[in-house]
Amino acid sequence: MKIKLKIWRQKNAKAKGRFADYELANISSEMGFLEMIDALNTKLIGEKKEPVSFDHDCREGICGSCGLYINGRPHGPDARTTTCELRMRSFKDGETVVIEPWRAKSFPVIKDLVVDRTALDHIIAAGGYISVDTGAAQEANNIAVCKNASDKAFDAASCIGCGACVASCKNSSAMLFVSAKVYQLAMLPQGKIEARERVQKMTAEMDRQGFGSCSNTYACEAECPKGISVTTIARMNAEFLTAKIIAQKVG
Amino acid sequence: MTKLDAKIPAGPLAEKWRNHKNSLRLVNPANRKKLDIIVVGTGLAGAGAASALGELGYNVKVFCYQDTPRRAHSVAAQGGINAAKNYMNDGDSIYRLFYDMIKGGDYRAREANVYRAAEVGNDVIDHFTALGVPFARDYGGMLTNRSFGGVQVSRTFYARGQTGQQCLLGTYSSLSRQIGKKSVTMMSRREMLDLVIVDGKARGIIARNLVTGELERHSAHAVVLATGGYGTVYYLSTLAVNSNGSAAWIGYKNGAFFGNPSFIQIHPTSIPVLNDFQSKLTLMSESLRNDGRVWVPNEKGEKRHPNEIPEDERDYYLERRYPAFGNLVPRDVASRAAKERCDAGYGVGESGLSVYLDFKDAIKKQGEKVIEEKYGNLFEMYEKIGGTSPYKEPMRIYPAGHYTMGGLWVDYNLMTTIPGLFAIGEANFSDHGANRLGASSLMQCSGDGYFILPYTISDYLSDQIKVPSIKTELPEFEKAEKEVQDRINKLLSINGSQTPASFHKRLGKIMWDYCGMVRNEEGLKKGLQLIDELEEEFRRDVMVAGTADEFNQELEKAGRVADFFGVSRLMCIDALGRKESCGAHFREESQTETGEAKRDDDNYTYVAAWEYKGPGQAPQLHKEELNFEFVELKVRSYK
Ligand SMILES: Cc1cc2nc3c(=O)[nH]c(=O)nc-3n(C[C@H](O)[C@H](O)[C@H](O)COP(=O)(O)OP(=O)(O)OC[C@H]3O[C@@H](n4cnc5c(N)ncnc54)[C@H](O)[C@@H]3O)c2cc1C
Ligand code: SF4
Ligand code: FES
Numbered sequence: 001m002k003i004k005l006k007i008w009r010q011k012n013a014k015a016k017g018r019f020a021d022y023e024l025a026n027i028s029s030e031m032g033f034l035e036m037i038d039a040l041n042t043k044l045i046g047e048k049k050e051p052v053s054f055d056h057d058c059r060e061g062i063c064g065s066c067g068l069y070i071n072g073r074p075h076g077p078d079a080r081t082t083t084c085e086l087r088m089r090s091f092k093d094g095e096t097v098v099i100e101p102w103r104a105k106s107f108p109v110i111k112d113l114v115v116d117r118t119a120l121d122h123i124i125a126a127g128g129y130i131s132v133d134t135g136a137a138q139e140a141n142n143i144a145v146c147k148n149a150s151d152k153a154f155d156a157a158s159c160i161g162c163g164a165c166v167a168s169c170k171n172s173s174a175m176l177f178v179s180a181k182v183y184q185l186a187m188l189p190q191g192k193i194e195a196r197e198r199v200q201k202m203t204a205e206m207d208r209q210g211f212g213s214c215s216n217t218y219a220c221e222a223e224c225p226k227g228i229s230v231t232t233i234a235r236m237n238a239e240f241l242t243a244k245i246i247a248q249k250v251g
Numbered sequence: 252m253t254k255l256d257a258k259i260p261a262g263p264l265a266e267k268w269r270n271h272k273n274s275l276r277l278v279n280p281a282n283r284k285k286l287d288i289i290v291v292g293t294g295l296a297g298a299g300a301a302s303a304l305g306e307l308g309y310n311v312k313v314f315c316y317q318d319t320p321r322r323a324h325s326v327a328a329q330g331g332i333n334a335a336k337n338y339m340n341d342g343d344s345i346y347r348l349f350y351d352m353i354k355g356g357d358y359r360a361r362e363a364n365v366y367r368a369a370e371v372g373n374d375v376i377d378h379f380t381a382l383g384v385p386f387a388r389d390y391g392g393m394l395t396n397r398s399f400g401g402v403q404v405s406r407t408f409y410a411r412g413q414t415g416q417q418c419l420l421g422t423y424s425s426l427s428r429q430i431g432k433k434s435v436t437m438m439s440r441r442e443m444l445d446l447v448i449v450d451g452k453a454r455g456i457i458a459r460n461l462v463t464g465e466l467e468r469h470s471a472h473a474v475v476l477a478t479g480g481y482g483t484v485y486y487l488s489t490l491a492v493n494s495n496g497s498a499a500w501i502g503y504k505n506g507a508f509f510g511n512p513s514f515i516q517i518h519p520t521s522i523p524v525l526n527d528f529q530s531k532l533t534l535m536s537e538s539l540r541n542d543g544r545v546w547v548p549n550e551k552g553e554k555r556h557p558n559e560i561p562e563d564e565r566d567y568y569l570e571r572r573y574p575a576f577g578n579l580v581p582r583d584v585a586s587r588a589a590k591e592r593c594d595a596g597y598g599v600g601e602s603g604l605s606v607y608l609d610f611k612d613a614i615k616k617q618g619e620k621v622i623e624e625k626y627g628n629l630f631e632m633y634e635k636i637g638g639t640s641p642y643k644e645p646m647r648i649y650p651a652g653h654y655t656m657g658g659l660w661v662d663y664n665l666m667t668t669i670p671g672l673f674a675i676g677e678a679n680f681s682d683h684g685a686n687r688l689g690a691s692s693l694m695q696c697s698g699d700g701y702f703i704l705p706y707t708i709s710d711y712l713s714d715q716i717k718v719p720s721i722k723t724e725l726p727e728f729e730k731a732e733k734e735v736q737d738r739i740n741k742l743l744s745i746n747g748s749q750t751p752a753s754f755h756k757r758l759g760k761i762m763w764d765y766c767g768m769v770r771n772e773e774g775l776k777k778g779l780q781l782i783d784e785l786e787e788e789f790r791r792d793v794m795v796a797g798t799a800d801e802f803n804q805e806l807e808k809a810g811r812v813a814d815f816f817g818v819s820r821l822m823c824i825d826a827l828g829r830k831e832s833c834g835a836h837f838r839e840e841s842q843t844e845t846g847e848a849k850r851d852d853d854n855y856t857y858v859a860a861w862e863y864k865g866p867g868q869a870p871q872l873h874k875e876e877l878n879f880e881f882v883e884l885k886v887r888s889y890k
Contacts, residue, residue, distance in 0.1 A: 011801075012801065012802070028526060028528070030525065030526055031526070031528055032529075032530070034530070035528050035529070035530050038528070038530060038752070039528065041750075042750055042752075042753075044796075045750050045794055045796050045805070046748075048796075049796075050796055050797060051796055051797075051804070051805060053802055053804055055318060056492065056493075057317060057322055057324070057491040057492060057493050058322075058324070058326065058327045058491045058492075059491070059492055059530060059531045059533075060327065060531070060533045060632065061632065061635075062326055062327050062413065062415075062416055063317075063322040063324075063326050063327065063491060064321070064322060064326075065317065065318070065322050081635070085632075085635050085636075087635075110462055110802055111801070111802040114802065116318070116462075117318060117319065118318065118319065118439070120319070121319050121320075121321075121427065121430075121437070121439075124423070124424065124427045125427040125428070125430045125431035126431060127431075128424060128427060129382070129383075129424035129425060129427055129428045130381065130382055130383045130424070131428060132378070132381040132382060132425075133306045134299075134302065134303040134306055134378060134425075134701045134702070134705070135374075135378075135702075136381070137374075137377040137378045137380065137381035137382075138377065138381065139377055140336070140376050140377045140379075140380040140381075140394055141336075141338060141393050141394055143380060143381075144391070144392035144393060145388055145392050146392050147388050147389065147390050147392060150385050150388045150392075151385075153383070153385045154385040154410065154411065154417075157383075157385055157417060157420065158413060158416070160416075161319065161321055161322075184383065184385070185383050188383050188385070190380070190381055190382075190383050191383050
């Protein structure tokens with residue numbers, strides 16, 4: 001198949017970006033989306049032009065590196081699919097495909113389609129953990145965890161930290177990312193002890209990193225490649241409220 | 252000739268580590284913050300080590316080339332992590348896990364190290380559980396296990412088909428906590444490009460800031476390499492595409508011996524090569540062989556749809572050849588058996604290079620829901636790539652490069668032959684002999700990082716407390732940085748016509764053909780010659796787009812491919828030298844009448860540790876003889 005591409009090109013963080021047009025013929029519908037960009041890059045290099053930079057690593061939907069804004073949607077048209085899992089069969093012959101980086105104040109562009117997502121790391125470092133030192137753990141089966149709670153924790157824990165939720169949100173909120181972690185740890189007895197403190201620290205850091213606030217449009221849930229549910233946000237809000245009330249009382 | 256000293260402590264197997272720990276020297280808490288440690292790598296091994304060292308109060312800097320530590324390749328591990336907890340009451344014990352690993356590794360690993368890995372495995376599970384890793388549980392709320400290839404007990408803890416992700420995110424959370432406390436400094440998007448040795452000791456690294464292109468000097472009292480494996484030497488492999496062999500190669504070129512470089516595991520169940528532009532192969536976890544049955548048609552060139560082929564026209568060749576272990580034979584055995592069937596013309600799919608993995612019977616017996624709970628995400632992944640649903644028809648699978656048992660040689664303290672340079676996780680050679688058993692890498696990586704290295708590195712550092720922080724103005728840093736700069740400039744100046752990736756692909760094909768699942772003398776010699784020719788072409792005609800002082804992924808790739816030529820050559824030399832078959836290393840010249848691997852214990856019960864002798868020079872072989880004090884060497888049989 002033939003594909004027309006409109007790709008965001010930006011030399012570095014300071015430079016002004018612009019769209020550039022390319023055309024590729026002989027694209028197989030079985031090609032992965034990133035393999036299609038590989039093919040474009042080979043062609044560009046052959047023409048002594050600069051290849052397009054983009055983040056990727058595992059190429060099987062688990063590391064969260066890849067993340068392209070394709071035809072106005074993070075990770076492209078397919079539901080629950082990361083960019084690297086996307087195949088060209090999801091596009092029509094002759095279609096124009098527009099590719100942009102994640103756009104959010106907290107994710108500055110590094111080059112072309114590569115953005116800086118360390119803001120998400122800072123949120124985790126602020127409290128997205130259970131405080132246990134190496135060697136301090138008790139025998140694993142001393143902690144019984146209801147299977148249902150454990151399964152729910154798991155669902156939330158499968159967030160890959162890609163940032164699509166932020167990119168999909170008109171407020172650039174990181175709420176789904178944060179609530180997924182808060183929810184996972186709050187579901188488990190090991191994580192309950194710090195639950196309230198955790199939610200406050202993580203939310204404060206989210207604000208400090210410049211992410212917007214959540215206005216419950218739930219675009220994030222629709223675009224999350226791992227199907228993280230917005231019920232985690234509800235749970236986090238509840239956790240946050242209790243934490244606040246308690247803080248006031250103790251005051 | 253240097254004599255290798257593995258520093259294995261004396262005494263009974265089960266007491267070695269405990270006694271050794273008691274004899275290791277300690278560093279006083281007040282002195283720890285004066286000691287700098289560099290950890291390169293943020294997989295289970297590196298992130299675990301950095302967290303534990305940060306908790307102890309050392310001044311730690313940790314590096315990775317991804318944008319965040321949470322994306323290290325460990326994240327992709329699927330099936331599980333072993334520990335001999337014996338929660339299943341099926342007769343498991345630390346000794347049995349140790350024994351399975353020694354046997355699975357075809358008696359080419361060091362007893363003491365393997366026993367210790369099995370021993371600390373239990374601590375790893377406790378720690379992960381405390382960190383909130385959601386391992387699978389039964390309805391009573393207790394942890395549950397499944398079995399993996401090469402063993403007859405169930406000891407594998409798992410988190411659906413995403414065990415690596417969950418373990419890594421747990422480890423990343425503990426690392427993040429230390430980063431938040433400022434005891435660990437995270438240096439992401441940095442690539443180590445050289446090691447700095449001062450007065451014979453590892454004292455720092457030269458790293459390239461991948462965003463700005465700037466070369467940076469970082470110094471420390473000790474350096475830890477936790478840089479993973481080099482299975483991407485085949486280009487197509489189950490590893491993340493950016494995984495590479497450069498860190499190990501850099502260690503080797505600076506004087507660290509390279510142990511068993513040719514021992515590389517080819518995993519039997521990967522989604523086969525579907526087309527020419529493919530950039531990676533996706534693994535289908537070994538855990539699938541718990542319930543999936545492997546088969547090919549009885550007839551060569553069979554064209555019917557697999558669902559239309561009746562039972563009596565199917566050859567369940569693993570069950571036929573290995574009745575005791577059936578579909579759960581170890582990986583090397585399963586891979587070669589698949590290759591044998593395909594080479595004989597029974598393979599399926601367009602290329603004839605794949606076999607079926609069938610869940611029909613399991614679904615009939617256990618119901619679709621149970622199967623979905625166990626493997627749902629893997630089935631989904633398969634359908635996305637392969638285009639068919641494993642609930643409805645068998646998967647097609649074929650072996651793919653997966654894991655490197657070989658790596659930097661280390662002693663019992665996980666220190667390489669360079670004082671102050673440690674290697675942990677997949678980057679070292681030590682615990683899996685000639686073949687790794689499933690689910691034991693996550694165990695070893697986490698054990699090395701969290702529970703072993705913190706003790707042994709403290710012992711090394713205990714006599715360094717008077718050494719002030721190393722100055723990066725030293726001539727050794729100056730020289731190393733200049734060499735890196737020259738290397739980069741040279742690559743950029745070639746200005747040829749072929750991309751680094753195209754060379755990688757061709758090199759991968761050479762390695763797959765001549766130093767892959769089966770090897771022979773003639774092929775290996777041919778391979779060596781082809782590698783030389785390809786490298787010559789690379790030095791003349793590679794095209795590296797862009798410049799040095801910017802974000803430049805082509806330059807990153809070119810540097811890694813350049814190092815892969817050296818790694819590949821060393822693998823072939825090692826494979827040539829080992830004329831026996833053992834584990835994943837199958838020399839055609841050394842097989843039984845029924846085509847099983849034939850070991851030669853009289854001549855090859857050693858670790859081959861290779862010393863770098865300079866560019867263009869043949870490496871020097873050092874042998875670490877393996878003494879089996881506790882286990883009797885037997886013919887490995889799964890029949
Ligand atoms: C698809 C797949 C599935 C697997 N499933 C299982 C399983 O179920 N159970 C099991 O036990 N094992 C499994 N394995 C094996 C296991 O995942 C790996 O052996 C293990 O995760 C390696 O961990 P590591 O910490 O040693 O290195 P990695 O996780 O590979 O991390 C390497 C780190 O080093 C960094 N690095 C490397 N070079 C440099 C450099 N030059 N400069 C800076 N940083 C550098 C990288 O950025 C990264 O952070 C699987 C492997 C694959 C490929
Ligand atoms: S919540 Fe979903 S979209 Fe957001 S970072 Fe996690 S996986 Fe990506
Ligand atoms: S490259 Fe890893 S999720 Fe896409």
